[in-house]
Amino acid sequence: MAFVPKPDELARIGHKPPRTGWMDTPVDFRRGTWCYAAKPKNLQALELPNPREWSPERADWKLPANWQEIILEGLRERLQRFRSLQIFMDICVRCGACADKCHYFIGSGDPKNMPVLRAELLRSVYRKNFTTAGKILGKMVGARDLSEDVLKEWFYYFFQCSECRRCSVFCPYGIDTAEITMIARELLNLVGCNIDWVAAPVANCFRTGNHLGLQPHAIKDMIEFAVEDIEKITGVKVEPTFNRKGAEILFVTPSGDLFADPGTYTLMGYLMLFHELGLDYTWSTYASDGGNFGLFTSHEMMKRLNAKIYAEARRLGVKWILGGECGHMWRVINQYMDTLNGPADFLEEPVSPITGTRFEHARTTKMVHITEFTADLIEQNKLNLAPERNEHCRVTFHDSCNPSRSMGLLEEPRYILKKVCRHFYEMPENTIREQTFCCGSGGGLNADENMEMRLRGGLPRANAVRYVHEKHGVNTLACICAIDRAALPPLMDYWVPGVEVSGVHELVGNALVMKGEKKRTSDLRGRPLPDPHTAFGGAIEE
Amino acid sequence: MKLEELLAQKKSPILERWFQLLLETYPAETARFLKREENRFANPVGHTLYQGMQGIYEELLNGMASDKINVFLDPIVRVRAVQDFSPARAVAFIFFLKRAIREELAGEMREGQTALGDFLDLESRIDDLALYSFDLYMECRRKIYEIRVNEIKRRTSRLLQRTNLLAESPEPGPEQDGLRT
Numbered sequence: 001m002a003f004v005p006k007p008d009e010l011a012r013i014g015h016k017p018p019r020t021g022w023m024d025t026p027v028d029f030r031r032g033t034w035c036y037a038a039k040p041k042n043l044q045a046l047e048l049p050n051p052r053e054w055s056p057e058r059a060d061w062k063l064p065a066n067w068q069e070i071i072l073e074g075l076r077e078r079l080q081r082f083r084s085l086q087i088f089m090d091i092c093v094r095c096g097a098c099a100d101k102c103h104y105f106i107g108s109g110d111p112k113n114m115p116v117l118r119a120e121l122l123r124s125v126y127r128k129n130f131t132t133a134g135k136i137l138g139k140m141v142g143a144r145d146l147s148e149d150v151l152k153e154w155f156y157y158f159f160q161c162s163e164c165r166r167c168s169v170f171c172p173y174g175i176d177t178a179e180i181t182m183i184a185r186e187l188l189n190l191v192g193c194n195i196d197w198v199a200a201p202v203a204n205c206f207r208t209g210n211h212l213g214l215q216p217h218a219i220k221d222m223i224e225f226a227v228e229d230i231e232k233i234t235g236v237k238v239e240p241t242f243n244r245k246g247a248e249i250l251f252v253t254p255s256g257d258l259f260a261d262p263g264t265y266t267l268m269g270y271l272m273l274f275h276e277l278g279l280d281y282t283w284s285t286y287a288s289d290g291g292n293f294g295l296f297t298s299h300e301m302m303k304r305l306n307a308k309i310y311a312e313a314r315r316l317g318v319k320w321i322l323g324g325e326c327g328h329m330w331r332v333i334n335q336y337m338d339t340l341n342g343p344a345d346f347l348e349e350p351v352s353p354i355t356g357t358r359f360e361h362a363r364t365t366k367m368v369h370i371t372e373f374t375a376d377l378i379e380q381n382k383l384n385l386a387p388e389r390n391e392h393c394r395v396t397f398h399d400s401c402n403p404s405r406s407m408g409l410l411e412e413p414r415y416i417l418k419k420v421c422r423h424f425y426e427m428p429e430n431t432i433r434e435q436t437f438c439c440g441s442g443g444g445l446n447a448d449e450n451m452e453m454r455l456r457g458g459l460p461r462a463n464a465v466r467y468v469h470e471k472h473g474v475n476t477l478a479c480i481c482a483i484d485r486a487a488l489p490p491l492m493d494y495w496v497p498g499v500e501v502s503g504v505h506e507l508v509g510n511a512l513v514m515k516g517e518k519k520r521t522s523d524l525r526g527r528p529l530p531d532p533h534t535a536f537g538g539a540i541e542e
Numbered sequence: 543m544k545l546e547e548l549l550a551q552k553k554s555p556i557l558e559r560w561f562q563l564l565l566e567t568y569p570a571e572t573a574r575f576l577k578r579e580e581n582r583f584a585n586p587v588g589h590t591l592y593q594g595m596q597g598i599y600e601e602l603l604n605g606m607a608s609d610k611i612n613v614f615l616d617p618i619v620r621v622r623a624v625q626d627f628s629p630a631r632a633v634a635f636i637f638f639l640k641r642a643i644r645e646e647l648a649g650e651m652r653e654g655q656t657a658l659g660d661f662l663d664l665e666s667r668i669d670d671l672a673l674y675s676f677d678l679y680m681e682c683r684r685k686i687y688e689i690r691v692n693e694i695k696r697r698t699s700r701l702l703q704r705t706n707l708l709a710e711s712p713e714p715g716p717e718q719d720g721l722r723t
């Protein structure tokens with residue numbers, strides 16, 4: 001017989017959410033809104049505590065007996081170690097300026113996704129255990145005990161923050177909720193509560209240098225695959241080298257570019273550009289991922305994984321490092337690298353061998369972003385470009401959170417796009433540059449089992465894309481981040497069908513006129529070029 | 543007065559009431575934000591809901607062509623299909639329209655200003671809207687699963703073309719299609 005709800009069940013469909021206070025509303029682990037637990041083998045590989053089979057949706061999380069003690073001790077240590085944490089715990093005046101700035105709140109409508117409330121989840125425990133008022137007055141001053149429900153709430157909401165830092169832009173005190181999330185995740189790690197989408201790439205990276213655990217021959221093979229495709233499309237055989245000692249430059253990019261569409265087309269763009277310049281550079285099959293999910297685990301883990309890039313640079317004897325289109329790699333390099341593993345004194349201050357431009361801002365990290373490198377080439381007229389070959393692309397640019405907010409890289413990608421494409425349209429100003437909306441999948445949260453949450457979090461971004469799609473016919477969403485290239489296609493598929501996602505250097509590759517190339521009949525995706533443009537061969541006039 | 547005229551005349555209080563009832567499905571803090579923030583990019587959900595409801599209401603008065611209804615109904619259902627609602631709660635907002643109309647037109651109805659037949663006819667049209675909403679809701683949910691599958695394929699697309707390259711696999715073997723096991 002078909003399921004017929006009883007009258008009282010029908011009444012419950014009634015429409016209002018529970019009216020309990022936030023402190024007394026425990027989390028409901030509804031599927032689609034959280035990521036699977038870290039597998040024991042991955043925690044073991046990293047020597048992280050409490051490896052076990054467990055699931056957030058089961059009642060028993062198999063915590064160690066003294067888990068509260070471990071967490072409170074961990075918090076005490078970190079309050080001493082990070083002055084910023086102590087300040088962030090104390091100075092929030094609950095003005096609410098950040099409250100409606102988080103994409104997860106905007107998209108989900110869940111008040112605990114307001115940054116101020118997210119931070120309050122940790123702050124309430126801090127008050128109870130580390131402030132006199134909290135110890136005495138408890139709930140009255142927003143203090144509460146660290147119960148198992150609270151821990152579960154932490155897990156749910158701190159793995160529902162993409163550490164994008166949008167909220168911090170609006171806080172008059174500069175409180176950075178992303179940093180609070182980072183600490184909370186460290187604490188969760190102390191009792192073995194991580195997600196596998198973070199732990200697995202970290203474990204793989206630690207062992208083989210990249211997220212998927214690809215061995216050196218596989219890395220080489222993936223790149224050679226792209227070499228074949230380039231030859232088919234352009235008639236030019238590019239010749240990358242691997243682990244070559246004495247090369248001038250080491251190139252490091254997220255491994256997603258090697259094997260995940262549409263990142264693979266961006267990879268083709270890099271290879272074509274470097275070949276055309278005759279750049280003296282090498283790939284490393286060990287520093288084979290710019291991505292560093294250590295950032296989403298703990299400061300120690302971030303340091304561990306970041307070190308391999310510099311170890312490779314030293315081993316190969318390069319002068320400096322060029323970095324590909326990655327998001328969070330650049331946050332690690334810009335905000336943390338110097339104090340983690342730097343300064344990299346054994347390398348030289350980066351100078352473009354083509355233009356002679358000195359990248360002074362990279363003096364200590366020795367690492368230059370590829371859009372800085374390419375923008376400089378274009379500005380100095382070193383590239384022969386045929387933007388007609390991107391005629392079919394009506395482009396907008398998604399500022400990835402990390403390059404924009406943690407690095408201030410705003411103009412270079414736009415400059416390149418306007419030179420390699422003829423149709424470029426900005427999204428509304430409160431959704432770009434420093435105020436950009438996260439793709440909804442950053443911070444290690446782009447697991448497919450988390451799809452509903454990602455679609456909620458990505459809604460504000462998609463909404464702005466839809467606006468330019470409808471107004472200007474935008475069909476290409478360009479970005480400079482591998483997580484974006486993985487996360488934005490599903491987002492578009494759900495919210496704005498008809499918009500493709502593309503790396504900036506894919507579009508560079510389309511437009512780049514190479515010496516000795518054959519007449520192009522398709523773009524890098526193998527899509528036929530619109531007819532009048534196939535005949536085109538030379539540089540365009542501006 | 544004819545019901546259509548009455549509905550046109552009372553459009554703004556009915557819409558306001560309907561919107562309010564919908565907002566009550568969200569926590570109070572959220573409802574305040576959805577209502578208050580006027581910038582459509584800062585508040586895409588509030589904007590989508592309100593625009594959609596306005597359009598639906600117009601269509602209800604003007605004959606309900608199904609393609610036009612979809613333009614307004616789809617965005618609302620699409621949002622609510624990924625938010626924290628059960629299927630019933632996600633689409634229940636359509637029925638709130640009945641309630642809003644009944645409340646706002648209570649006086650006129652008591653005084654017999656509108657023919658009962660017209661009124662029943664209107665309610666049937668709203669029922670049809672609810673049925674559309676269920677279809678759209680199911681389509682959104684189906685889409686989410688499809689997206690998940692596509693994403694998994696795309697994530698390692700090149701590897702799928704050249705399988706057996708992962709470190710955890712044994713010897714590299716001949717090329718084959720399909721997922722690694």
Ligand code: SF4
Nearest residue numbers: 102161162164165167
């Ligand atoms: S860092 Fe980003 S995801 Fe985290 S609370 Fe702030 S706005 Fe939300």
Ligand code: SF4
Nearest residue numbers: 092094095096098171
């Ligand atoms: S904007 Fe800053 S001070 Fe105001 S509530 Fe948010 S974190 Fe606290």
